Amino acid sequence: xxxxxxxxMMTDDNRILVVVDxxxxxxxxxxxxxxxxxxxxxxxxxxxxxxxxxxxLGARSIDSPFVQRVQxxxxxxxxxxxxxxxxxxREQGLSVVVSAVWDTPLDEAxxxxxxxxxxxxxxxxxxxxxxxxxxxxxxxxxxxxxxCPVPLWLAKPHRWADPRRIIASVDPVNENDIHAKLxxxxxxxxxxxxxxxxxxxxxxHAYLPISKxxxxxxxxxxxxxxxxxxxxxxxxxxxxxxxxxxxxxxxERTHMLPGYPKQLLPELATEIDxxxxxxxxxxxNALKRVFIGSTTEQVLDKLPCDLLxxxxxxxxxxxxxTSPEAxxxxxxxxxxxxxxxxxxxxxxxxxxx
Numbered sequence: 159x160x161x162x163x164x165x166x167m168m169t170d171d172n173r174i175l176v177v178v179d180x181x182x183x184x185x186x187x188x189x190x191x192x193x194x195x196x197x198x199x200x201x202x203x204x205x206x207x208x209x210x211x212x213x214x215l216g217a218r219s220i221d222s223p224f225v226q227r228v229q230x231x232x233x234x235x236x237x238x239x240x241x242x243x244x245x246x247x248r249e250q251g252l253s254v255v256v257s258a259v260w261d262t263p264l265d266e267a268x269x270x271x272x273x274x275x276x277x278x279x280x281x282x283x284x285x286x287x288x289x290x291x292x293x294x295x296x297x298x299x300x301x302x303x304x305x306c307p308v309p310l311w312l313a314k315p316h317r318w319a320d321p322r323r324i325i326a327s328v329d330p331v332n333e334n335d336i337h338a339k340l341x342x343x344x345x346x347x348x349x350x351x352x353x354x355x356x357x358x359x360x361x362x363h364a365y366l367p368i369s370k371x372x373x374x375x376x377x378x379x380x381x382x383x384x385x386x387x388x389x390x391x392x393x394x395x396x397x398x399x400x401x402x403x404x405x406x407x408x409x410e411r412t413h414m415l416p417g418y419p420k421q422l423l424p425e426l427a428t429e430i431d432x433x434x435x436x437x438x439x440x441x442x443n444a445l446k447r448v449f450i451g452s453t454t455e456q457v458l459d460k461l462p463c464d465l466l467x468x469x470x471x472x473x474x475x476x477x478x479x480t481s482p483e484a485x486x487x488x489x490x491x492x493x494x495x496x497x498x499x500x501x502x503x504x505x506x507x508x509x510x511x
Contacts, residue, residue, distance in 0.1 A: 173202040173255070175277035175308075177268055178243065180207050180236055182283075191313040191464070192281040193247055198354050201278055202253040205244055206271055207236040210262035229484040233258045237486040255488035265301035266477050272308055273479035274492050279309035284458070284465075303439060303458070303467050305475040309347065310467040312458070318433035322357040324348050325413075325430075327423055327437045330363065330397040340438040340470055345405050347468050348436040357433065360411040361402055362426055364419040365394040391416070420456035427463050434464045440473065 176192035189205070196203040209232060240256035247254050257275075261267035272280060284299050302310055326348035328341040345361070352359035367387040391414075398414055415422045427435055437457075458465060485492055 172278045173204045173253075173275075174199070175204045175206055175272065175275065175280045177280065177282040178205050178207050178240060179283060180209065180239060186283060187313045187315045188281045188283045189243060189247075191311065193250075193252060195279075195281065195311075195355075196252055197250075199278070202255070203244075203247065204275065204277065205240045205254065205256045206268070207240060207258045208261050208264055208267035208271070209233065209236050209258065210260060210267075212262075226484070229260050230486075233260055233484045233486045240487075257485065257487035257489065257492070259482040259492075260484035261482040263298075265298045265305065267482070268298075268302065269305050269307070269475065269477040270479055270482070271492075272306060273477065274481075277308055279311055279466075280306055281311040281313060284312040284314060299458070305477055306467075307469060307473050307475060309469075312465045312467070314461075314464055316433075316463055319431035322355060323360055323430055323432045323434075324352050324355075324357045325360045325362050325423070325427060325432050325435045327362045327419065327435060328398070328401060330401040331365065331394055340440065340468075341401060343468050343470060344436050344438045345401070347466070349405055351434070351436070351466075358411060359405070359407055360413060360426075360430065360432070361398070361405075361407045362413045362415075362419075362423055362435075363394065363398050364415050364417055364422045365390065366418070367391065367416050370417060420460070423457050424460035424462065427461055432463050434466055435461055436466045436468065439467050439469055 174192050174196050176188050178189065179186060192203055192205075195201070211228070211232065236258035237256060240258060244254040244256050257271065259267065259271060261270060268280070268282075280302070282299070282302065299312060303312075326344050328344055330338075330341055349359055351357065367390055369383050369387050395414060398412070402412065413426055415426070423435065426432070435457075481492065
């Protein structure tokens with residue numbers, strides 16, 4: 159099935175979920191990006207605010223009805239804020255629903271809403287994180303990269319150049335069947351978006367020649383380093399070409415570069431003024447993530463453009479789809495977690511097939 163056929167099968171019930179920051183005083187990039195995507199992909203839009211006041215924890219044992227009244231008042235205010243944002247979007251012809259929920263912590267609250275409503279993708283603003291904070295502290299963006307089961311679009315406040323460009327970052331040499339399938343998901347999603355958003359599709363793959371390995375003991379007199387490097391390059395080129403056979407990516411837009419992806423991918427995105435990088439992620443054990451990290455986590459802060467993180471359909475996380483303590487929105491009620499099937503939340507390609 160082609161990306162076009164998959165797009166034609168999407169319905170208005172398949173919405174784009176946008177996380178709105180109620181503390182932001184200026185225009186939110188994620189709303190603008192989400193509205194553009196909804197129009198381009200012919201989808202509906204849902205605006206979400208997750209709110210929680212920790213100060214009320216101490217009042218629970220004193221007056222539970224009081225806590226409930228405060229919760230409902232605050233959620234009602236957040237719903238009104240969302241309605242103000244949604245009104246001009248509806249006037250533009252978009253189908254927009256709003257949801258204000260009382261839930262915490264923020265990343266888990268967002269994932270729980272995703273599990274309840276099964277959006278097409280999730281859009282959220284992201285900003286620069288200092289390297290020290292990135293290494294020591296967890297935050298919503300990083301946790302969504304690790305936990306969100308649907309495609310996660312992290313929008314940055316930047317201008318999309320003309321012509322628009324999308325980079326699909328792949329690793330066709332990985333022998334793991336899981337990664338091989340993930341490359342297909344990355345390219346399917348990037349190709350679909352390139353078509354619907356009128357973008358150039360670029361493919362990126364970084365490989366490491368033996369000459370770039372940090373081994374001081376390598377001796378070109380004993381080991382034919384140049385010859386080994388040529389064979390490595392040929393093998394990577396062959397695998398990349400085979401992977402791209404089913405996609406319309408010209409040789410000029412195929413970037414196979416020697417070195418480390420965490421350095422080369424941001425450099426390429428800057429050089430061609432890309433609007434979006436599409437990358438894949440799979441579940442990793444916590445210990446390995448801490449000491450090794452993933453390409454996604456290594457490049458997020460360095461990319462000058464938006465990032466779309468996709469995952470395979472079988473991706474699982476530890477967050478459960480429980481109901482929030484309070485809710486107000488366009489939906490009469492949130493779907494009950496017990497009504498949800500395990501296969502409701504899928505990756506972009508599988509969900510549309």
